Amino acid sequence: MSTPATVHRRLKPSPFLPDLAEIVRKDRLTAAETLYQLRLVDGTELGHVPGQFVEVGVFGVGEAPFSISSSPSRGEVFELCIRRVGDVTGALERLGLGARVTVRGPFGRGFPLDAMRGRNVLVIAGGLGIVPLRSLIINLLDERADFGDFTILYGCKNPTDMLFKDEITRWAARSDVDIRITADIADPSWKGNVGPVTTLFRRLTIDPRNTVPVMVGPPVMFRHVVKQVLACGIPEDRIVLSLERRMKCGVGECGHCQINGVYVCQDGPVFTYAELKRLEEAMLR
């Protein structure tokens, strides 16, 4: 399965020279996650592919990599769903509307959207994995007629961790998408499935000849879900995964995101299982 080549916005003398973006909207999604809507100050579109990421920086604090959570089919703003965990994310949260941040990218190889056209798509999201997958999901829904059956499996630790609740409710109301949700640990309000995302496979019929599984989640989820889809008879080179690593420079220089000989920031973050199988460092932990 072929995946789109790396897209560079433009060649610059310094790979570290960023563009400026303005925060146009902030929505608190959970206690820790906020959805930021950004617009590039120069008026251009980001020009990304679902699955790519950007380096966002706050002057004086630094840069960090974030998956793009919005679909390129939705105009000149782009969205990042960011969990507050460190310096950059903490500084972002303190910024108000209209504040300016730096943006470099988009970087990396995104989801193989074109190779997925005409096929059934099975999206499997674990925890924060829904963040990059939302870009793909919205893009698919916007071009719904190009794809076959569309199924989304989403697992989160607690029902309160669930991201994009309102959107998911709207998606679930559509007849052309099948959404199944599970929580590892239920609370009294939770009426849905309980258990890891793999338990959602029990009542699922998958056509192995024509289904592209796309999964993003923690390493432990990959191990179990890959096993499930392989057992369905889906070939290794049609299983699509996106990996999280410390993508510091975004341009394949700094070494932090390396998995064996592969630079996740440039060669990934989206890979097929056939590609990752050979990399022993890919699935550790």
Added chain:
Amino acid sequence: MIDRVVTKADLLDFLDRLAAERKVVAPVAEGPLVRFKDIGRAAEISDRYLPTALPPSKYLLPPKELLLRFRTDDGVAIEPLFDTGEIVAFGVRPCDLHALALLDAIFIDDKHDGHYLSRREHITLIGVECLEPCDEHCFCASMETLDVPSGYDLLLTDLGDAYYVQIGSSLGKTLVESLGAARDAVYEDRTRLRKAHDSRHAAFTRRLDVTYDQLPALLAESSDSLLWDVLGEKCLSCGACTNVCPTCYCFDVRDEVDLDLEGGRRYRAWDSCQLEEFAMVGTGESFRQPRSMRVKHRFNRKGRYILERYGRQGCVGCGRCARNCLVGINPIEVFNQLKGQPVERTVRT
């Protein structure tokens, strides 16, 4: 371009003149070490056969390199910074010339990194060939980095009373023309050069039990070797090996702010894959937590990943990592142990 010959006295005069007008850096002896430093006079230069404490790549990728300057007081102004200071580096050894050629392939040919390119365009490389191995840690002959086909402006070979000068670039040609006393090399000079090269063979023995291009396969099949666990238990994860390595170039990117909090700089600073935080993501997971994995990663980068990606040696056999390792981890021993002990027979020592 016709090779030249210059007497040692004339070369020293030339370097004295050069150092008076330009920034010239060269190996200088300091106690037990040799260090690349600014020189004022040619007499300061050490011709000892010992790699400099830090490789000359520090002039192209400094420990801390400013990338951008920013001001936020009047709108936002971002200015990329490119170093254009002229440097003449004299006495660059073959191993280091190979390492610099690798960095060129990565930062210029592959990445078009303007910061590196600017420094590279403003450095003149005068290499000096090695006719004797430096010490028990050097294994350049095994890595095939003793001969230098290109990547220098001038390459000097000691002929006793004079240096044989090979010209590698138009910059080198201009430089050698300003070295008035040099004469064109003749047949006898080329014979002396060949003899000097031939005389190295006995001294520069192969120290590895494999050729450098066999290392990728050896490392790939040694992935489960217990040797990595043994090394992981020994290694202190201090990062000295990566700091002194001429082919290590990994870095972190950080910001620092001015006192007025309105401006500051974004810079890159040397980092090391041997430190646990190196592969740690925002949510706190470290993807190369066990030391054995980090040691294995370093040897794979040196012997395998870089060669596979860029077609050039990722280790040039200078031995700096071994000289600086506090617990005696030595690439010659590591590669030979992997070769000598197939995985299934590897025992914990």
